[in-house]
Amino acid sequence: MIFVALLHAVNLGARRKVPMADLRALLTGLRLAEVRTYIQSGNAVFSADPETDLRGRLEAALEAQFGFPVPMTLRTAHEWREAARGCPAHLRDEAVVVAFLRDPPDPGRVEALRGRDVTPERWEVVGQQLYQTVPEGIRNLRLSAAVIERHLGVKVTVRNERTVQTIAAMLDT
Structure with missing residues (x-):
């Protein structure tokens, strides 16, 4: 299934930096496929098997990697198109x-x-x-x-x- 992830309030100033190359590497390391990002505001598209708490798993990995909480909104490709x-x-x-x-x-x-x-x-x-x-x-x-x-x-x-x-x-x- 294809998902769109929107990271909240990253890369807006000197703090809360999440470089898109690092985000792609992190998501790929979590066994997500076809990972792509768009501009520096924290937008990612990827394929993954649906799971109960995908958002929670991704948020935990982001916090562990970058050292601050990164709330995330997820949409399926169908939801995004709508x-x-x-x-x-x-x-x-x-x-x-x-x-x-x-x-x-x-x-x-x-x-x-x-x-x-x-x-x-x-x-x-x-x-x-x-x-x-x-x-x-x-x-x-x-x-x-x-x-x-x-x-x-x-x-x-x-x-x-x-x-x-x-x-x-x-x-x-």
């Missing part, structure tokens, strides 16, 4: 980022988040993704990853639309 196609039409008139939720959000918490005014941004949760417009640029988001995590109670990692679509294309090659 996410790549899943942006609601009413958001597509602007630049969009996708916040990948590590776990399913509680519907009550999603509704509570709707009460937060993040104008001019618009957003929608579809499955385990939060699609969000970025009219003032990603650095100026009012609905940041930290705000999403705090309100929804799940770990989040954000990728821009170009990254999402590029990884989807990688799945077909």
Whole structure:
């Protein structure tokens, strides 16, 4: 089965460095096949046999290798393709980022988040993704990853639309 792994908050500054060559070597050493990475923000595509706690095994190996916890979001190739196609039409008139939720959000918490005014941004949760417009640029988001995590109670990692679509294309090659 093909998986996409998204590492949370790596390579953003001087700390929490995870070189992609080292990530590929680590994943290959864990007997994952066809390991590929995309850009320096911690995106990996690989083949593996499905197992009960693949994410936990990978997170433990990452922490042992790099010396700090590295939360990870996993999607199957099928789930990734759905996410790549899943942006609601009413958001597509602007630049969009996708916040990948590590776990399913509680519907009550999603509704509570709707009460937060993040104008001019618009957003929608579809499955385990939060699609969000970025009219003032990603650095100026009012609905940041930290705000999403705090309100929804799940770990989040954000990728821009170009990254999402590029990884989807990688799945077909």
